[in-house]
Every structure is written in C-alpha cells, then in structure tokens.
Amino acid sequence: MKLTGSQILLESLRLEGVDQVFGYPGGAVINIYDDLYDSQIHHILTRHEQAAVHAADGYARTTGKVGVVIATSGPGATNTVTGIATAYMDSIPMVIITGQVPTALIGNDAFQEADMCGITRPCTKHNFLVQDIRDLPRMIKEAFYIARTGRPGPVLIDLPKDIQVASMKFVYPEAVKMRGYKPTVEGNERQIGKAAQMILKAKRPVLYVGGGATLANVTPELLQLTELLQVPVTTTLMAMAAFPGNHSLSLGMLGMHGTYSANMAVTECDLLVAVGARFDDRVTGRIDAFASKAKIIQFDIDPTSIRKNVRVDLPVVGDLKSVLNSLLTQLKGYPQEVSDMVHNSVNWRADISGWKAKHPLRYTSSESVIKPQYVIEKLSELSAADAIITTEVGQHQMWTAQFFQFRQPRTFLTSGGLGTMGYGLPAALGAQVAFPKRQVIDISGDGSFQMNSQELATLVQYRLPVKIAILNNNYLGMVRQWQQLFFNKRYSQTCMELPIDFVKLAEAYGATGLRTDKVADVEGVITQALEIDGPVLMEFKVCREENVLPMVPAGKGIHEMVLAS
Amino acid sequence: MKHTISVLVENEFGVLARVSGLFSGRGFNIESLSVAPTLEPDTSRMTIVTRGDDRVLEQITKQLNKLISTIKVVDFTDEEYVARELALIKVTAESESRAEVLRIVDIFRAKVVDVTARSYTVEMTGAPAKIDAVLQLLTPMGIKEVVRSGPVVIGRGAKGVTG
Ligand SMILES: Cc1ncc(C[n+]2csc(CCOP(=O)(O)OP(=O)(O)O)c2C)c(N)n1
Numbered sequence: 001m002k003l004t005g006s007q008i009l010l011e012s013l014r015l016e017g018v019d020q021v022f023g024y025p026g027g028a029v030i031n032i033y034d035d036l037y038d039s040q041i042h043h044i045l046t047r048h049e050q051a052a053v054h055a056a057d058g059y060a061r062t063t064g065k066v067g068v069v070i071a072t073s074g075p076g077a078t079n080t081v082t083g084i085a086t087a088y089m090d091s092i093p094m095v096i097i098t099g100q101v102p103t104a105l106i107g108n109d110a111f112q113e114a115d116m117c118g119i120t121r122p123c124t125k126h127n128f129l130v131q132d133i134r135d136l137p138r139m140i141k142e143a144f145y146i147a148r149t150g151r152p153g154p155v156l157i158d159l160p161k162d163i164q165v166a167s168m169k170f171v172y173p174e175a176v177k178m179r180g181y182k183p184t185v186e187g188n189e190r191q192i193g194k195a196a197q198m199i200l201k202a203k204r205p206v207l208y209v210g211g212g213a214t215l216a217n218v219t220p221e222l223l224q225l226t227e228l229l230q231v232p233v234t235t236t237l238m239a240m241a242a243f244p245g246n247h248s249l250s251l252g253m254l255g256m257h258g259t260y261s262a263n264m265a266v267t268e269c270d271l272l273v274a275v276g277a278r279f280d281d282r283v284t285g286r287i288d289a290f291a292s293k294a295k296i297i298q299f300d301i302d303p304t305s306i307r308k309n310v311r312v313d314l315p316v317v318g319d320l321k322s323v324l325n326s327l328l329t330q331l332k333g334y335p336q337e338v339s340d341m342v343h344n345s346v347n348w349r350a351d352i353s354g355w356k357a358k359h360p361l362r363y364t365s366s367e368s369v370i371k372p373q374y375v376i377e378k379l380s381e382l383s384a385a386d387a388i389i390t391t392e393v394g395q396h397q398m399w400t401a402q403f404f405q406f407r408q409p410r411t412f413l414t415s416g417g418l419g420t421m422g423y424g425l426p427a428a429l430g431a432q433v434a435f436p437k438r439q440v441i442d443i444s445g446d447g448s449f450q451m452n453s454q455e456l457a458t459l460v461q462y463r464l465p466v467k468i469a470i471l472n473n474n475y476l477g478m479v480r481q482w483q484q485l486f487f488n489k490r491y492s493q494t495c496m497e498l499p500i501d502f503v504k505l506a507e508a509y510g511a512t513g514l515r516t517d518k519v520a521d522v523e524g525v526i527t528q529a530l531e532i533d534g535p536v537l538m539e540f541k542v543c544r545e546e547n548v549l550p551m552v553p554a555g556k557g558i559h560e561m562v563l564a565s
Numbered sequence: 566m567k568h569t570i571s572v573l574v575e576n577e578f579g580v581l582a583r584v585s586g587l588f589s590g591r592g593f594n595i596e597s598l599s600v601a602p603t604l605e606p607d608t609s610r611m612t613i614v615t616r617g618d619d620r621v622l623e624q625i626t627k628q629l630n631k632l633i634s635t636i637k638v639v640d641f642t643d644e645e646y647v648a649r650e651l652a653l654i655k656v657t658a659e660s661e662s663r664a665e666v667l668r669i670v671d672i673f674r675a676k677v678v679d680v681t682a683r684s685y686t687v688e689m690t691g692a693p694a695k696i697d698a699v700l701q702l703l704t705p706m707g708i709k710e711v712v713r714s715g716p717v718v719i720g721r722g723a724k725g726v727t728g
Contacts, residue, residue, distance in 0.1 A: 117579055122590045126633040129578055146633060179637045180575060304627040307620065 026072020028099025042048030051085020051426035058430030074112030089417025101410030150183025187318030211238030212276015260359035289557025422451025597715025657707030
C-alpha cells in the first residue's frame with residue numbers, strides 16, 4: 001500500500017514507540033496535522049513553539065525517551081531554535097520535525113521559508129533536509145538512532161511540503177547503516193583497570209558527577225561505588241538529582257554557587273574522578289586553580305569532552321553504565337586494597353566533615369520578610385519524594401539547587417548549559433504530560449516566568465496540575481546581584497517594578513492564583529496549592545535584595561568563595 | 566603548528582557547511598580547504614590546512630570525527646604525505662622582463678598558459694613551498710593576480726584515508 005509522506009512520518013513515529021508529540025500547526029505542516037487527526041499519537045498544542053520544544057525536553061528528561069516536536073516552516077521553525085539549543089547544550093534526546101516550503105521553492109525566499117538546516121547546524125547533533133520521499137523512512141530511523149545513542153542530543157528533520165503529499169510504498173528500515181557514526185559503548189578494559197588502580201591508591205578522592213550520569217541512569221552504580229570506597233560525591237547543577245542530596249557522602253553542588261565543602265574538597269583532593277561531567281566554566285572557576293593537586297580521571301561517552309577544558313590524566317570513553325559496572329567488577333577483585341583505601345582516606349573524610357560543619361549552606365532567616373531560601377526549604381519539605389522540580393534561570397534556580405533536597409534521579413529539570421529563562425514552565429508541562437499523577441513544580445522568578453507565561457493556557461486546556469512557585473523580587477535578581485557586587489549597585493534595566501497581578505493572570509487563564517507576603521503563610525499556601533487538583537500559581541513576595549551565596553567571583557579559583565555571613 | 570588533515574565525508578547535502586561551520590563556530594582557523602568527490606561518488610575527500618597547538622588539534626580532529634557525516638579523519642605529520650598545490654599566476658611581462666619571467670617559469674617547470682602583450686599567465690603545480698618560491702621570484706616583475714587551490718595531499722606508502 002502506498003502512503004503519503006506525512007503518513008509515513010506518523011507511521012514511523014509509531015514504530016519508534018512515540019505516542020506523545022508537542023507542537024504547533026501551520027500551512028507547511030497542515031497535511032501532517034490532518035493525518036494526526038486520525039492517528040493514535042497524542043498531541044499537545046502549546047502556545048508558542050519554543051514552549052513545545054521545552055515541553056518535549058521536559059518529557060524526555062523525566063522519561064528518558066526521545067521527545068518529539070512538530071512545527072511549521074519559517075517563523076514556527078525559527079521559534080524552536082532556543083529550545084533546540086537548550087536541549088543540545090544539556091544533551092537531551094529529541095527529534096524536531098519542521099515543515100519546509102516545497103522543494104521547488106527552496107532558496108527562492110518563498111513565503112515562510114527559513115534555512116532550518118543552516119540555522120540549526122550548530123545546535124543540533126545532526127539535521128536532515130528531505131529532498132526525496134524515498135529517503136524519508138531512512139532519515140527518520142537515523143534521526144531517532146542518532147538522538148538517543150552515544151551522547152544524546154536533538155536531531156532536526158526539515159520536511160518540505162511537497163514531500164508530505166507525495167506517496168510511495170512504505171517500508172521502515174530495520175537497521176541503521178551509517179559509516180561515520182559508531183559511538184563507543186564499552187570502555188577500554190585496560191584503561192578502566194588503570195583507573196581502578198589510581199582510585200585504590202588515592203588518599204583524598206572525590207567523585208565529580210555531571211549530567212551524563214542522569215542520561216546513563218547510573219544512580220545505582222554511583223551509590224555502589226561511593227558505598228564501596230566511601231568516596232565523597234559532588235554533583236554539577238545538571239546532576240543534582242542523580243545522587244541523593246541527603247546521603248552522608250554527598251557534598252552538594254560545586255562551582256560558582258557550590259558548597260564550601262564541595263569546592264574545598266575539589267581544591268584539596270588528590271584524585272578527581274569525573275563521571276559524565278564536562279568541566280563547564282561555571283564549575284571550574286579559574287582553570288589553573290581547579291583541582292590543582294589532583295590527578296584527574298574522566299569517564300565520558302563523548303571524546304570531545306575529554307581534555308577540552310582541563311588536563312586529564314586518564315580518559316575512559318564509553319557509556320557510563322558499562323564503564324562503571326566494569327570498574328565496580330574490577331574493584332571488587334581487590335577486597336584488601338579496597339579496605340586499605342577506605343582506611344587510608346579516614347582523615348580525608350574527617351576534613352570534609354569539618355568543612356561541612358564549618359560552612360554549611362545557610363541564610364539569615366527573618367520573621368518579617370519571606371526569604372526565598374525559606375520557600376524552597378518548605379517546598380522541599382512539603383512535596384512528595386518523587387515530585388518533579390523544574391526551574392527557570394536566575395537566583396531561584398541556584399537556591400533550588402542549594403536548598404531543595406533531591407531524592408530520586410530525573411526529578412530536577414533545569415537549563416544548565418544554555419541557561420534559558422522561560423524553560424521551567426513548559427518543561428514542567430512536558431513532565432506532567434509524562435507523569436500525570438506526580439507532583440510537578442516549576443520554581444520561578446518573576447522575570448523568567450514572563451518569558452513563557454502564555455503556557456498557563458496549555459496547562460488549563462489539558463488539565464495539567466502543574467504548580468508554579470514564583471519567588472517575586474521584582475528584579476531580574478541574578479543580574480541585579482552582579483550589578484550590586486561588581487557594578488556599584490547601578491541597577492541598569494533589572495528592576496521589574498510594574499505591579500503585575502500574577503493571581504489575576506492565573507485566573508484569567510482559568511488557573512488558581514495564590515499570593516502571600518507573610519512568612520507565616522508560606523507553608524499554608526504550599527500545602528493548599530499541592531492539594532488543589534489543577535494548575536496553581538503561587539506568588540511569594542520575597543526579600544528583594546537577597547543574594548545567592550556562596551559565590552565565586554568570575555576569574556577566581558573555586559576555593560576563593562564569598563561566604564554567607 | 567601547521568597541520569594538514571584529510572577528511573573523508575559522506576558526499577551529501579550540506580556537508581561542506583558542516584565542516585566549515587565547525588571551524589568557524591569553535592574559533593578554529595582554516596588556512597586552506599579543498600574538496601572533491603573520490604572514486605566512489607558517495608564520498609568526498611577534503612584536505613584542510615589548519616594551525617593550532619596540540620590541544621586545539623586534538624579538539625579539531627575529535628570534533629571532525631564527531632560529525633555524523635564524517636567517515637574518517639587523518640592528521641598527517643610532515644614526512645608522511647605528498648602535497649601538491651595548483652597556482653595560476655598572472656604576471657606583468659613587458660618587453661624587458663618577458664625573458665626573465667620565462668626563465669623562472671622554466672626553472673620551476675611551470676607552464677605559460679596565456680599570453681598577452683603585457684602579461685603571462687603561469688600555471689604551476691608543486692609542493693606549496695615551491696609555489697611560495699615562484700611567487701617570491703615573480704613578485705619583482707609585478708604580479709597582477711594569483712589564485713591558489715590550497716594543497717591536496719595523499720599519504721605515502723601504506724598510510725591512507727580509504728573508507
Ligand atoms: C532568555 C534569557 N535572557 C536573559 C538571560 C540573562 N539572565 C540570567 S538570570 C536573569 C535574571 C532572572 O530573573 P528572574 O527570572 O526574575 O529570577 P531571579 O534571578 O530574580 O530569581 C537574566 C536576565 C537568560 N539567562 N536567559
């Protein structure tokens with residue numbers, strides 16, 4: 001039987017196991033939407049294409065599946081770019097299908113034409129322009145394969161309108177054949193053996209865990225490793241939920257707004273074992289002061305991550321699941337050495353306990369004005385153990401990383417690499433679509449919320465009970481903090497003074513709005529919001545000039561922190 | 566350090582843009598780049614001359630390898646390859662200098678491919694350094710225009726770049 005291009009697309013999605021897509025229609029994808037009308041695939045209509053991509057991203061981060069987006073050509077397609085770049089920086093598996101003008105018009109500045117392959121080349125793992133319907137099934141197969149294997153990432157398929165209506169006999173390829181794409185899965189056993197020996201000799205080791213740990217689902221292996229070796233663990237922003245924050249060996253986050261103990265441990269360690277972490281500049285601070293006393297072992301699936309920013313003494317390329325399991329197997333072959341190592345690092349753990357006790361994360365609490373950190377602590381206390389937390393970007397994001405205790409992997413969704421304001425609400429939407437029964441909370445600033453606040457409509461339309469907590473300081477707080485500290489309090493364009501009635505805004509969309517400026521009401525508002533069976537926006541009027549501390553000023557080593565007084 | 570890199574890629578839509586975009590997007594430098602299909606019409610071979618320290622070169626080769634369209638990357642060191650470049654040089658050749666230009670052309674086994682009353686156009690193939698030398702010698706005569714292809718390289722002996 002012959003199928004049209006758009007039918008082939010939907011049938012291929014089905015064969016890839018896709019039952020949920022996010023998108024926004026238009027002339028160049030109208031055929032796909034027509035076929036979608038009869039299809040079993042669920043579609044969520046967001047109010048902006050950027051939000052559709054973040055929603056698919058949230059869906060992918062919580063489920064581990066490939067997120068799928070459909071957008072029309074031209075402006076619909078260009079609206080996806082920030083979402084795609086966000087997913088690319090955080091290595092999120094995703095397939096984006098954009099409509100394109102008919103092949104005969106490509107290059108003629110046709111109505112709603114944009115060179116999407118050109119525009120997204122630097123922010124996709126790969127992209128395709130379908131020029132012949134006969135290539136379509138193969139390209140879809142390859143797109144999904146590329147998106148979810150190796151270091152995951154977004155893949156875009158630009159699909160011209162004439163190819164959507166053309167037809168041919170459909171056969172979905174069973175396997176991919178790509179000469180140039182063969183990600184390394186198994187790590188080199190000899191290298192892993194060397195890593196084991198280095199670890200067994202260490203007296204002051206630290207595990208430095210990044211977003212790759214979430215992508216590879218290695219929380220159980222990390223727990224085994226830490227328990228076996230009694231090695232302390234610090235996580236990046238991206239990996240906050242990959243290792244339980246309440247574990248006695250957890251140091252919390254490191255880097256610019258990291259904990260004192262994490263930053264000191266990395267500065268003083270003699271062995272740093274990086275697990276799926278890429279040494280972002282927000283983590284390392286001044287490079288030459290970073291882990292300067294340590295040998296560095298780096299486990300990563302992506303060879304380009306190795307030695308990109310820092311010297312590495314021992315690289316192991318491979319899938320973390322396989323690498324960590326063979327490391328564990330090797331280590332277990334040396335029970336005596338393991339117990340010696342644990343014994344030899346007793347003082348190290350004592351040092352770390354000392355640092356933790358000396359400078360825990362703290363803030364000055366207040367009776368009269370709501371401290372943003374307090375709201376986060378309460379959210380952490382009152383939400384379920386499997387609650388999914390998303391954030392926007394700014395101070396509230398850092399406070400969430402510092403004061404929310406994450407308990408399970410894939411429960412913290414944040415734009416780490418690109419730092420995209422407006423990410424959190426649509427990502428929460430996507431997470432709630434994936435898990436309709438779980439609590440999903442977007443922790444937001446007043447600035448970020450306004451970047452995609454129109455998605456309140458989507459929440460209401462699809463009855464998605466996402467809770468939004470706006471920590472309203474009437475400032476673009478994180479930028480204001482920098483202006484306060486480094487620009488002599490010249491608050492250029494960071495004051496958002498306009499009195500927006502967020503409660504009314506929520507109500508205008510048909511959601512519930514709650515507001516408080518009283519410390520005593522914070523718990524009540526959160527409890528009430530969590531009980532309401534629908535989307536709720538909570539507005540907390542918080543202390544306006546609170547700062548995120550500790551902080552490593554730009555250009556300093558991570559041990560040179562400004563601490564909370 | 567100057568490096569000459571051969572890249573075998575799928576001969577498909579946008580592949581040159583992927584490679585050149587990789588260099589520009591990451592701030593790597595391209596000194597020259599030449600590309601054409603190989604004996605198999607579905608693959609192309611590029612020769613890229615670039616500069617950078619060891620760390621940069623390691624990133625360049627890794628990033629090139631990471632492109633889905635890349636089949637193979639070889640970074641050649643000096644002794645391992647034969648390099649040839651084509652240059653077309655239009656040089657002023659008026660009465661008194663005509664003989665001198667011809668003499669230089671002859672010494673370097675270059676060829677005059679176009680003649681007018683006021684100029685010769687010279688075709689020269691050779692190692693890039695040879696072409697530099699010819700240009701240096703012809704400069705005093707007055708060079709009107711030069712076009713160089715950038716080198717293409719092939720490995721010596723067994724060192725190859727076949728898919
Ligand atoms: C799309 C986008 N534009 C600009 C920025 C720069 N930026 C980083 S944090 C920030 C302020 C965020 O303010 P808000 O959302 O109110 O959160 P707060 O810092 O007050 O918690 C800005 C403007 C960004 N990260 N993303």
